[in-house]
Amino acid sequence: MVAEKSGKRLNSASELELLCEEIKRSVSARTRTVTICCGTGCLAYGGTKVAQAFRDEIKSRGLESEVEVKTTGCHGFCERGPLVVIRPENILYQRVKPADIPQVIDETLISGRVIDRLLYTIPGTKEKVTYEHDVPFYKKQMRLVFGANGYIDPTVIEDYIGCGGYAALSKTLFEMKPDEVVDEVKKSGLRGRGGGGFATGAKWQSTREAHGDPKYVICNCDEGDPGAFMDRSLMEGNPHAIIEGMVIAAYAIGAHLGYIYIRNEYPVAVKHAEKAIAQAEAMGLLGENILGSGFSFSVKINRGGGAFVCGESTALMASVEGRVGEPRAKYIHTSEKGLWDQPTVLNNVETLANVPLIINRGAQWYSSIGTANSKGTKIFSLVGKVNNTGLIEVPMGITLEEIVYGIGGGIPKNKKFKAIQTGGPSGGCLPASKLDMPVDFDELTRAGSMMGSGAMIVMDEDNCMVDIARYFLSFLEGESCGKCVPCREGLKRMRQILDRIISGQGQPDDIELLENLSETLTWGALCGLGGGAANPIMSTLRYFREEYEAHIIEKRCPAGVCKPLISYNIINEKCPNCTLCIKACPVGAITGQGKKLPVILDQVKCTKCGACYDVCRLGAVEVR
Amino acid sequence: MAIKLTINGREFQAEPCDTVLTVAKAAGVYIPTLCHSEAVSDYGACRMCLVEVERRGRKRLVTACLYPVEEGLKVTTDSEKALRVRRTVIELLLARCPGSAAVKEMAAALGVTESRFSIADENSKSDACVLCGLCTRVCAEVVGASAISLVNRGTEREVALPFYNEAGDCIACGSCAYICPTGAISLVDSGNKRIISWPQGTVDFAMKACLNCGTNYAPVRQVEFMARKSGLSPSEFDYCPDCRKL
Ligand SMILES: Cc1cc2nc3c(=O)[nH]c(=O)nc-3n(C[C@H](O)[C@H](O)[C@H](O)COP(=O)(O)O)c2cc1C
Ligand code: SF4
Ligand code: SF4
Ligand code: SF4
Ligand code: SF4
Ligand code: FES
Ligand code: FES
Numbered sequence: 001m002v003a004e005k006s007g008k009r010l011n012s013a014s015e016l017e018l019l020c021e022e023i024k025r026s027v028s029a030r031t032r033t034v035t036i037c038c039g040t041g042c043l044a045y046g047g048t049k050v051a052q053a054f055r056d057e058i059k060s061r062g063l064e065s066e067v068e069v070k071t072t073g074c075h076g077f078c079e080r081g082p083l084v085v086i087r088p089e090n091i092l093y094q095r096v097k098p099a100d101i102p103q104v105i106d107e108t109l110i111s112g113r114v115i116d117r118l119l120y121t122i123p124g125t126k127e128k129v130t131y132e133h134d135v136p137f138y139k140k141q142m143r144l145v146f147g148a149n150g151y152i153d154p155t156v157i158e159d160y161i162g163c164g165g166y167a168a169l170s171k172t173l174f175e176m177k178p179d180e181v182v183d184e185v186k187k188s189g190l191r192g193r194g195g196g197g198f199a200t201g202a203k204w205q206s207t208r209e210a211h212g213d214p215k216y217v218i219c220n221c222d223e224g225d226p227g228a229f230m231d232r233s234l235m236e237g238n239p240h241a242i243i244e245g246m247v248i249a250a251y252a253i254g255a256h257l258g259y260i261y262i263r264n265e266y267p268v269a270v271k272h273a274e275k276a277i278a279q280a281e282a283m284g285l286l287g288e289n290i291l292g293s294g295f296s297f298s299v300k301i302n303r304g305g306g307a308f309v310c311g312e313s314t315a316l317m318a319s320v321e322g323r324v325g326e327p328r329a330k331y332i333h334t335s336e337k338g339l340w341d342q343p344t345v346l347n348n349v350e351t352l353a354n355v356p357l358i359i360n361r362g363a364q365w366y367s368s369i370g371t372a373n374s375k376g377t378k379i380f381s382l383v384g385k386v387n388n389t390g391l392i393e394v395p396m397g398i399t400l401e402e403i404v405y406g407i408g409g410g411i412p413k414n415k416k417f418k419a420i421q422t423g424g425p426s427g428g429c430l431p432a433s434k435l436d437m438p439v440d441f442d443e444l445t446r447a448g449s450m451m452g453s454g455a456m457i458v459m460d461e462d463n464c465m466v467d468i469a470r471y472f473l474s475f476l477e478g479e480s481c482g483k484c485v486p487c488r489e490g491l492k493r494m495r496q497i498l499d500r501i502i503s504g505q506g507q508p509d510d511i512e513l514l515e516n517l518s519e520t521l522t523w524g525a526l527c528g529l530g531g532g533a534a535n536p537i538m539s540t541l542r543y544f545r546e547e548y549e550a551h552i553i554e555k556r557c558p559a560g561v562c563k564p565l566i567s568y569n570i571i572n573e574k575c576p577n578c579t580l581c582i583k584a585c586p587v588g589a590i591t592g593q594g595k596k597l598p599v600i601l602d603q604v605k606c607t608k609c610g611a612c613y614d615v616c617r618l619g620a621v622e623v624r
Numbered sequence: 625m626a627i628k629l630t631i632n633g634r635e636f637q638a639e640p641c642d643t644v645l646t647v648a649k650a651a652g653v654y655i656p657t658l659c660h661s662e663a664v665s666d667y668g669a670c671r672m673c674l675v676e677v678e679r680r681g682r683k684r685l686v687t688a689c690l691y692p693v694e695e696g697l698k699v700t701t702d703s704e705k706a707l708r709v710r711r712t713v714i715e716l717l718l719a720r721c722p723g724s725a726a727v728k729e730m731a732a733a734l735g736v737t738e739s740r741f742s743i744a745d746e747n748s749k750s751d752a753c754v755l756c757g758l759c760t761r762v763c764a765e766v767v768g769a770s771a772i773s774l775v776n777r778g779t780e781r782e783v784a785l786p787f788y789n790e791a792g793d794c795i796a797c798g799s800c801a802y803i804c805p806t807g808a809i810s811l812v813d814s815g816n817k818r819i820i821s822w823p824q825g826t827v828d829f830a831m832k833a834c835l836n837c838g839t840n841y842a843p844v845r846q847v848e849f850m851a852r853k854s855g856l857s858p859s860e861f862d863y864c865p866d867c868r869k870l
Contacts (some may be wrong), residue, residue, distance in 0.1 A: 174863050183843050228686075307777065309777075328668070329668045329686075329687060329690045329691075331686065331690055331692060332692065477778060477779070478778060479777075479778070480777065480778040480779075481777055481778070482755070482774075482776070482777050482778045482779065482780070482781030483667075483668075483669050483719060483757075483781075484666075484668065484669050484670075484671055485669065485670055485713050485716055485754070485755075486671055486709075486712075486713055486716070487777060488722055488755070488778060488781065489716035489717065490716055491778075492779050493716065493719070494743075496741075513740060514691070516708075516712055517712065518843050519705075519708070519709065519712075520708075520709050520712040520713060520716075523684075523685045523705065523709050524671045524673070524674055524709045524712075524713055525671075526668055526671070526687075528729065540844070
């Protein structure tokens with residue numbers, strides 16, 4: 001039945017509904033589904049081989065009619081990949097190898113027994129967890145947008161339709177007027193997930209009201225922030241949700257053509273988006289006369305130029321137009337004069353993926369999640385010095401502490417939490433005193449950081465905040481387009497000042513100079529890249545000023561990171577001459593004095609590589 | 625429909641398409657600029673024209689050369705913040721272009737005589753160029769040759785001929801040299817040669833000699849360009865303007 005209808009054009013709302021029912025029935029006819037994550041993370045750990053092994057094994061045992069094998073996009077817990085989830089029970093196996101497959105089939109699928117060694121173990125308590133929803137990493141999440149990734153094969157449109165996909169589109173086209181769609185999005189309180197947090201409904205309304213035809217919808221999948229991969233995971237894992245969001249946006253503002261701007265480094269995202277567009281067009285969910293409603297909208301894919309600044313709205317549009325991706329002043333909003341000077345809605349991937357949810361379940365339901373001015377959930381990529389890294393989706397208003405300790409499982413090796421960097425290169429570093437802060441757009445901004453695209457980097461006592469500020473600054477220096485003076489020249493100077501502070505050449509008025517340059521960039525730069533570039537410095541100066549002062553005045557790096565400012569020393573009382581460090585030192589800077597006597601470290605020869613510190617099991621090497 | 629706005633407390637009227645800079649200029653209010661010229665489109669790169677505007681109680685700095693006027697706008701061209709940012713910007717340029725008299729002059733006018741930033745690592749090639757892009761805009765928008773462009777990103781950015789040394793599409797008209805505010809482009813006519821030096825390369829161009837008096841009256845390429853553009857026969861350009869009148 002399904003096979004017969006699939007891929008055929010749907011000409012009405014009821015045809016879509018019928019197909020959805022049929023797919024649901026055919027899925028429940030099978031008792032089990034094995035989902036294997038083949039997101040970029042799990043692929044790197046061998047996801048495809050695991051999936052192939054499952055397919056071969058299921059086939060050779062003739063279990064195809066009972067067990068469905070499905071490859072999906074990223075589930076978020078990439079660190080433990082390849083992930084295998086057996087549904088409907090949701091048994092989670094992690095770090096699965098092709099050799100494990102026969103056993104999984106024999107024991108779990110046939111005999112219903114759980115294989116202990118493939119389960120996730122909670123690091124602290126060593127407790128084994130059987131079900132996906134019990135793993136602490138998932139437990140405190142609210143995976144409204146991202147959750148579907150674990151259930152659908154992104155290359156199979158029927159999977160999306162079977163989960164209720166395109167129902168929001170159908171409702172939009174047949175039950176709502178464009179104004180009502182805009183109103184619903186406004187009432188939901190949805191704010192842009194691309195960085196600025198601009199109210200999506202207001203943006204749609206001004207584009208809708210702007211004079212000019214044609215109008216355009218653009219999906220921003222440039223995602224240049226280092227460490228961020230939520231847009232990629234959504235585009236790879238659930239492209240139809242984004243397309244559905246785009247068509248709804250198009251209907252709301254009156255556009256008939258849209259673009260997905262995907263960075264070139266995301267080949268799988270491009271492939272899946274292309275496939276999704278072709279499938280949706282074939283089934284009448286995109287293109288001419290969608291679902292027989294009379295509304296038409298097509299989507300084209302544009303591959304990004306590869307520069308971070310191309311994510312900026314005006315630069316992105318210039319790039320789509322085939323010009324150099326360089327920003328221009330936005331005194332006239334792109335909602336009025338955007339792509340080819342026509343009214344344009346530009347939205348982030350995640351923003352658009354939220355839209356079907358709002359239409360399906362209503363603005364009231366949506367706005368019940370989150371805080372007063374930040375509604376819904378947000379996907380963050382949690383990385384750095386935290387036990388569980390990966391992509392998480394949490395309701396707005398969750399505290400940083402719950403993210404770092406509850407979901408992230410705390411700091412490895414019992415080190416002390418020092419800071420969390422949020423918002424990507426233009427964000428800021430928040431100290432331990434802010435851990436109880438609820439995470440939303442405004443709270444983060446007030447604290448001197450920002451939501452940004454949602455990268456979160458956890459830092460512990462071994463991170464030097466001056467060094468961290470320098471890292472982000474030099475990233476932006478390398479990404480500056482070079483058009484305006486404050487950004488091009490200012491970033492270079494700020495980086496030079498930080499360089500000299502880190503190398504022990506800091507001067508007494510350097511902090512003041514940094515503050516002055518920060519102001520110049522914040523107020524004087526042409527686009528958001530330069531405008532936000534000072535945030536890492538300003539926030540670290542705000543919360544970790546004494547670290548700057550230690551570098552400049554005492555010529556000391558408290559975290560023991562900045563090489564010119566540190567030295568390795570032997571703590572005589574602790575050193576029984578085990579000779580590990582002597583063997584580890586690549587330059588022969590450590591010599592023994594005989595049995596039971598401490599070793600001697602020659603500061604002149606030492607290159608500060610830290611090898612001795614790393615190998616010493618007795619803690620006899622210290623860094624000062 | 626005229627728009628009312630105030631600049632430094634005085635009320636002015638303007639057309640909706642005017643920018644703050646044009647209104648201020650017409651009113652005789654000075655705003656420093658480096659990358660603006662009436663001849664070409666505005667670009668917003670030098671940020672010297674930053675002024676403070678207030679709209680619905682919210683204050684921010686905007687570039688006067690790009691900001692369209694609007695009803696009730698309050699502009700302050702010399703607010704403390706605008707001045708402070710402008711001074712730091714010119715200080716940055718001073719460190720970048722120690723060789724430019726124009727930059728030094730503008731800095732002095734803003735009360736900046738030295739830069740807090742070292743110039744030690746500057747390469748002498750970009751000695752005077754502030755990367756305002758006036759030359760590339762005039763060449764593209766007015767001349768129509770698009771012979772030079774701004775290449776590379778960030779601090780690597782520079783004005784360059786395609787592939788750095790071939791004259792390519794340059795017709796040797798010299799418009800870029802005339803518009804350059806800093807003297808980073810020079811033009812010398814010597815005998816049958818016109819020598820143009822851009823920040824990243826120097827090219828000699830042959831001059832066309834008048835068939836009658838022998839004067840080198842224009843670069844060969846420019847004459848060819850004019851013939852092409854005008855559709856006139858190349859022989860129309862055999863004589864210099866003076867001899868043609870005879
Ligand atoms: C330098 C710079 C880089 C940006 N990069 C991205 C990006 O990679 N992805 C993105 O969605 N938005 C990015 N933005 C923000 C976009 O310009 C734009 O505000 C956003 O895509 C709008 O969508 P939203 O309203 O759904 O957030 C960037 C902004 C700046 C200034
Ligand atoms: S702020 Fe930086 S990235 Fe933005 S236009 Fe200026 S130079 Fe380019
Ligand atoms: S830090 Fe490196 S070079 Fe120095 S003593 Fe230890 S091992 Fe040798
Ligand atoms: S001289 Fe050459 S580069 Fe300069 S404006 Fe004329 S054509 Fe352009
Ligand atoms: S050469 Fe002159 S006109 Fe061209 S960018 Fe440099 S300073 Fe501006
Ligand atoms: S790629 Fe498999 S969980 Fe992220
Ligand atoms: S004159 Fe306005 S930015 Fe240069």
